[in-house]
Amino acid sequence: MAERLADLLHRTVDDLPIPHPDTPAIAAAGRARRTRRRVGTITAAAVVVAVAGVGTAVVAGLDDGPTRNSHVATQDPADEAYAALGAWAVGEHVVVGDGSADLSPAPHHLAQTSVGLVTQQFGSTGGKPFSLVRPDGTVTPLAIPADAWSVAGDPRGARVAWLEPLVKEGRIHVWDVASDKELATVRVDLPGELPEGSTSGVREVQLDGDFAYVGTGRRTAQRVDWRTGDVKELPFSPVAVHDGVATSMNDDGSSTGWTVVDAATGDVIRDLGRRISTTTLSPDGDHVVVVRSDGDGSVATIEPTAGGTPVELPGFTGMSSWSVGGRVVGQVDGTSTLRRCDVDGRCEDAPIPWIDEENPLVLPADYLMLG
Template sequence: MTDLLKDTLTQRADLTEPPPLDLDAIISIGDRRLRHRRVATIAGTALITLAVLITSLTLIKPSEQPAPASVPFTERRATYAVGSEIHFGPDVISTAPYKLRAFVQTNSGFVFTRTDGGSLFLADGKQVRRIGSGPGNLGALTVSGDGNLVGWVEALAGRDESVIYDVAAGRELVRTPIGNQRGPLVDPVSGPRIIAIDGDYAYFGTYRGVYRWNLKTGQAQTVGKNLSPNAIRTVANLRHLYQIPLIVPGEGTSIAVADNPSDDTLHVYPGQQGWLSPTADYLLTAPNDPGHVTPPPAPLRLFHTATGKELTLTHPGHPRLIFSQWLTNDTFTAVGLRPAANKPHTNSPVDLLTCSTKSLTCSTTTPAFSTYTFTQTPAGTTTPFALPIGTPIYRLNR
């Protein structure tokens, strides 16, 4: 290459400038690419998460879902039953497919008998299952003060057996025919019954007298050899509620409360029926119903057992009450009959009341929950509603 050609090429190269760089455009292109990568990553992550969630949900079985909260049966609430439903405060416990005849509340649920048979069942809001194994006809149900045990008398061929059943454990603690053998000299007016389950003792009213059964040792002690099965009405906090005179058949003329049954007592109360509060501080009494309804609708009278003093209980609008249960030592529930209930052939509504031994008043808890009417049964006529007292409300056919 000649020096002239070389100089010419060099001069032209120096005069030529590179094209200018558009930095804003380059940055914009880079941002768009980065955003595209982020969106793709987020979308992919979301799809993976959704797939994992769907897979997890398909693997969860219904049985593994959290169970509904248990009903607090250790509480005592205003309670009644109609048909196949037990109304326990705001909760409704079904006894379907069975219609309920009589029931009591335990700490594990409601123990009930059905209208068409002698079998015993437990309803706890989750299921209804048969308990007990005896084949006989069942008498009234009696529940312990702490709500763990239920007792009844089972009628078998030639004898009756007294039964104490532990609901929580699902087993019988006692089954005995003690005192229940029938004979030609047995008074058929008042049959065997479980008087009470109080602390470590169960009290059996039998044809041969009243027995106190020690639930820990299995030993029985005679409380009154010549007492009728109904002579002692109940026992609460080791205090006995019993009839006066003590040794007579039937219902007596009045009732008394003492540590040991005796005609020689300090305080005697009017009436033939009575209900002690859990600590036996208070007593409600009622006369027998002339219409042969049990438990009797009556103007309940309230007494303080330590002094024997009557406390005036007011329940305006409800001249007669049917006792239901003690909720605490200071409150109880009762069914209030309206004035129209005294008139024959009326479907008078009944109200559920809650009463206080402190305010000495009753307030309506559930108005018009049923009617004061009776339907025919083999043993008599019963109301369409039941209370947690272990027996139906019935009227004898006389």
């Protein structure tokens, strides 16, 4: 006889041994949270907008070919706004700098490139799930194959890349989103247990200039020069790679440790520690946002990757990303406020239109919307 779902749920957990609560520690964590919330509120209210400078200077300092230079050289106000203000979406509304576009169905993933946002829409009609939304709001459907399950953007180039998994190997595809043409296809060995032809996607490519990185099943990375096809195996598991700097996550089974490494050698630059929920690396590789769990929820900080004093970001617990110009952009937890912060922790707030109960969340760049 079939068992009722409710009965099965109760049988699953009702007899579990219950750990003893540490009430004084919980109260202490609550007091700390209350203090931090007050400080955060005051900081957010008092800060002055820190505009331009940071973003423009970072991008202007780069030198990676005509596409990237053109972004800076034109001094196009729309491009500057994209660099400074970032890109995000709420439901069908996609914002790129001070431009916006409506896409239906709503995009589930946003990849930042130097020329705009590459959006991915599940269930789109016409067989073209990928589009380029430029900072002036124009939308161009891209011919990227529909079976590219997820693309990674290069914030310093007009390119995206993705992995086509095969059996024990894969193909890395690099696509120029400005000309809408494939630039390269590079075959790589993928030793390890997965994905072996799976499209369920446990790996993603990181694109950083001339190099693409893809993790193997052995917790190493293949560093691929997609222009020449040269492949080098590196001893780390990459999460993000920008300007030759990578963040790496290592799970030893009991806990997860994060490090900043030299993407060319795998040498550890900095140990970020454990009990970290997530990290996001700045486009120039100079800073990293770290969200740490301390038993009292989460705290986000910006930290120089080379080491230095962390700066707390009030109101963020992880759903944030970097603008291509180097500012952290994200939704303040549980509100309809968008907060942008520079690397010194100076923030500005703006109301987010379109937030409602059907679309309560901002989709930042590089996140995949669930459900």
